[in-house]
Amino acid sequence: MKVTNTTRMNKSKLALAIGASMMLSGYAMAQGAASSESGKLEVIQVTATKRTESIQDVPMSITAINGDRIEKAGIQDLSEMSGYIPNLTISEGAINTNIYMRGVGSGINRAFEQSVGMFIDGIYMGRGKQFRAPFLDLERAEVLRGPQGVLFGKNTIAGTINLSTAKAEAGGDFEGKVTVDVEPEYGSQGVSAVLASGLTDELGVRLAVKTSESDGYMENTFTGRDEQSTEEDIVRLSAHWAPSTDLDVHMKVEHTEFSTKGTTAQIIGLEPMGGLANFVAGMVAPMLDSEFGDDKDDYKTSTDQALNPEMREVESDNVSINIDYALGDGTLTLVTGYSAYESELLQDVDFMPVTFINTNDIEDFSQVSQEIRYATSGNNKFDYITGVYYQQNELDFDFYSHVDTTQINPALMAAFAGVPAQAINPAFPAGLSLVDVGITPNSFTRTTNFDQETDSLSAFFQGTYNFSEDFRIIAGGRYTEETKDVIRRSMNATIDSSLYASAVDITPPASAYPSPELNGFVTATLLGVAVTDPEGGGSRDESQFIPSVKFQYDVNDKFMVYGGVEQGFKSGGFNANADATDENNEFEEEKAIGVELGFKSDLLDGRARLNMAVFHTNFEDLQVTTWNGFAFEVGNAAESVSQGIEVDGSFLITDNLTFSGSFSYLDSYYEDYATGPCTAEKQAMGMEICDLTDESTPFAPEISSSLFLDYVTEVGESMEFFAQLNVNFKDDFFFDTDLDPKLMQEAHTKVNARIALASIEETWELALIGKNLTDETTFSAGLDVPLVKGGYMGYTDAPRTVSVQGTYRF
Numbered sequence: 001m002k003v004t005n006t007t008r009m010n011k012s013k014l015a016l017a018i019g020a021s022m023m024l025s026g027y028a029m030a031q032g033a034a035s036s037e038s039g040k041l042e043v044i045q046v047t048a049t050k051r052t053e054s055i056q057d058v059p060m061s062i063t064a065i066n067g068d069r070i071e072k073a074g075i076q077d078l079s080e081m082s083g084y085i086p087n088l089t090i091s092e093g094a095i096n097t098n099i100y101m102r103g104v105g106s107g108i109n110r111a112f113e114q115s116v117g118m119f120i121d122g123i124y125m126g127r128g129k130q131f132r133a134p135f136l137d138l139e140r141a142e143v144l145r146g147p148q149g150v151l152f153g154k155n156t157i158a159g160t161i162n163l164s165t166a167k168a169e170a171g172g173d174f175e176g177k178v179t180v181d182v183e184p185e186y187g188s189q190g191v192s193a194v195l196a197s198g199l200t201d202e203l204g205v206r207l208a209v210k211t212s213e214s215d216g217y218m219e220n221t222f223t224g225r226d227e228q229s230t231e232e233d234i235v236r237l238s239a240h241w242a243p244s245t246d247l248d249v250h251m252k253v254e255h256t257e258f259s260t261k262g263t264t265a266q267i268i269g270l271e272p273m274g275g276l277a278n279f280v281a282g283m284v285a286p287m288l289d290s291e292f293g294d295d296k297d298d299y300k301t302s303t304d305q306a307l308n309p310e311m312r313e314v315e316s317d318n319v320s321i322n323i324d325y326a327l328g329d330g331t332l333t334l335v336t337g338y339s340a341y342e343s344e345l346l347q348d349v350d351f352m353p354v355t356f357i358n359t360n361d362i363e364d365f366s367q368v369s370q371e372i373r374y375a376t377s378g379n380n381k382f383d384y385i386t387g388v389y390y391q392q393n394e395l396d397f398d399f400y401s402h403v404d405t406t407q408i409n410p411a412l413m414a415a416f417a418g419v420p421a422q423a424i425n426p427a428f429p430a431g432l433s434l435v436d437v438g439i440t441p442n443s444f445t446r447t448t449n450f451d452q453e454t455d456s457l458s459a460f461f462q463g464t465y466n467f468s469e470d471f472r473i474i475a476g477g478r479y480t481e482e483t484k485d486v487i488r489r490s491m492n493a494t495i496d497s498s499l500y501a502s503a504v505d506i507t508p509p510a511s512a513y514p515s516p517e518l519n520g521f522v523t524a525t526l527l528g529v530a531v532t533d534p535e536g537g538g539s540r541d542e543s544q545f546i547p548s549v550k551f552q553y554d555v556n557d558k559f560m561v562y563g564g565v566e567q568g569f570k571s572g573g574f575n576a577n578a579d580a581t582d583e584n585n586e587f588e589e590e591k592a593i594g595v596e597l598g599f600k601s602d603l604l605d606g607r608a609r610l611n612m613a614v615f616h617t618n619f620e621d622l623q624v625t626t627w628n629g630f631a632f633e634v635g636n637a638a639e640s641v642s643q644g645i646e647v648d649g650s651f652l653i654t655d656n657l658t659f660s661g662s663f664s665y666l667d668s669y670y671e672d673y674a675t676g677p678c679t680a681e682k683q684a685m686g687m688e689i690c691d692l693t694d695e696s697t698p699f700a701p702e703i704s705s706s707l708f709l710d711y712v713t714e715v716g717e718s719m720e721f722f723a724q725l726n727v728n729f730k731d732d733f734f735f736d737t738d739l740d741p742k743l744m745q746e747a748h749t750k751v752n753a754r755i756a757l758a759s760i761e762e763t764w765e766l767a768l769i770g771k772n773l774t775d776e777t778t779f780s781a782g783l784d785v786p787l788v789k790g791g792y793m794g795y796t797d798a799p800r801t802v803s804v805q806g807t808y809r810f
Helices: 005-032 067-072 078-082 275-287 409-417 499-505 516-527 680-684
Strands: 062-066 088-092 097-101 116-120 138-145 159-165 175-183 188-198 203-214 218-220 225-227 229-244 247-261 265-270 311-327 330-347 357-376 382-403 444-466 471-492 535-556 559-570 590-603 608-627 632-652 657-672 703-715 719-730 748-759 764-771 779-784 791-796 801-809
Touching: 062 067, 067 138, 078 088, 088 779, 097 116, 265 275, 275 409, 275 791, 382 516, 409 516, 444 516, 444 535, 471 516
Parallel strands: 116 159
Antiparallel strands: 062 138, 088 097, 138 159, 175 188, 175 801, 188 203, 203 229, 218 225, 229 247, 247 311, 265 791, 311 330, 330 357, 357 382, 382 444, 444 471, 471 535, 535 559, 559 590, 590 608, 608 632, 632 657, 657 703, 703 719, 719 748, 748 764, 764 801, 779 791
């Protein structure tokens, strides 16, 4: 890495943060010295290594949250959960779900794979719409940081989120639970129920259902309604069959329907740069909320929705079958999965009360997968886990963008009057403009169909050699072969883009041939959003081998040191954008190599726990999207570094009071990105690419932390009182890829709290839950308003909410 002032500063900050964390470690141990010996912290079991073991025995940086804590905190989805976990950001964007870990994620392209792998009950979920429902009846959420390619496969280049839903239990007792959540200010309410029973000693079933709705916390000043209203319905049936001590079968069938109306997007800045932007700004400014330019915390949006209603609908089905069979000295496991969804997304993407631009995405996806693996018992001198994995999926996209010129026609007429007719056809006489020859602005639609079929086959092996009871080496690798077949078809003005040929070949005079279709095509061309490659796609085959080597040393039964190196990769593919060209039709795979060193410790006879990790990961051939003001340029154009430290710990201060927390310092920057996107201001100066070398990556707060204080005590002889205080801090970070300061989320602290009263027998519980109690206004994502340089929008996070939660168990 070349040495620059920025590099020296980053290294200094890293050294300072390591020193601060060591001071924090000493402070935690000193505080724990005065504690009593009457209790111990809960031991959390995880499956991060494909085996069930204590989180303290896993040689990697990992955060785990059990389902009971998620439910009691009222955490509804992954986006909310990421607010509690340092170095993790999950948010909905205009096209993709943004999932960033340690400052690394995927850019804006419908065909990009995720950089953070999502697994639910062992099934890979590579697209955001596959995992709407996991926070119903969840057993555990695990966040594994750093490349996880050997055990979890491709597209885990930044890390993995591993979710487990609650399982049915053969021979178990009949039990049930009903939970009701009500948040009155924004009309949010939800009911969930769980019924479980061991029908026989060999068979058990579990049924979980949920229905919820909300009016939304945004006020649309143009339509006069609250947004974003949501409705969600989930049904999950699981079963457990255990016909013998050697065989366990878990099955799950799940159906989800999710819909929203409206948007959380709002204009957060309008500083027009250029003719069209000036015209649009002048036209809509009187209709926008008067404080939008100076006050971003008004929770007001102003989309007009004249071209289509603003809405999202997703209907999904998931099936999983997990079979464990005791074989020899280990266990043979078969994991079979099916996942499918249909979705429709309609957006007003000018985000203003003007009939200008809208988009419609219709998506149909299906996936089948099969993993077969064998793991030895874990009690041998040499233990191993090995297996094969196959996945096949089909993705069918239909999406269009419509530009309506009715309201902006005066500005476009002026532009057309200044364009020589010879720009369209050299045969036109010199001195004539487009308007002179009868070509005038007209609305147009750009449509694209993208069909992709993917087949992936891999084999993996990881072995653990115990040199002694205290020291072991863990090494392995995975070999993957993948094939993608893609067909992309795009056209402008709802007709074939061969129209361009007729436009340039026509013989003057022009008065006989101008048509709405031709005028629409010329309008698209001059705005820079015309189809440049009517047909794209192709077929690509790729193969990768990724190795991993780690060590683990147990200093004693309370303190473990680990370290290792692991590679990862993310699949290449084909550009799904309508403005794809021959040059950026295809992008190559992305590679990473991560180094991590850390320790895990149990202190004070189990009353305290402290873990720390130092990491450094290099990413090569980053798949990036560059917005040039009119179109997206897609390719492999960057290298980045993600490095820092992560500390987490817990301290049982008394039997009634527990303190826990996590802290991270992150230095994530582009090591080489000479062809990066430009801010709107630089685009207005005529720049299309900007050098972002040594600049921060997006969604990469330098400092983030999460602190919890939990208190429980008996009230009388029949009840218990619970109280929890949670404080989450995130440093400032960019939430758009062009790193525009106007699209930066400032540093902020959010405070959450919960108080509850429950029966000793745990048959009922009544709780009051407050989120974002300091009413911080934050934005989860944002971007430049298309075609309006100087227009900025952001997706607004929820304000302060207070809800009541009641639970009855039987």
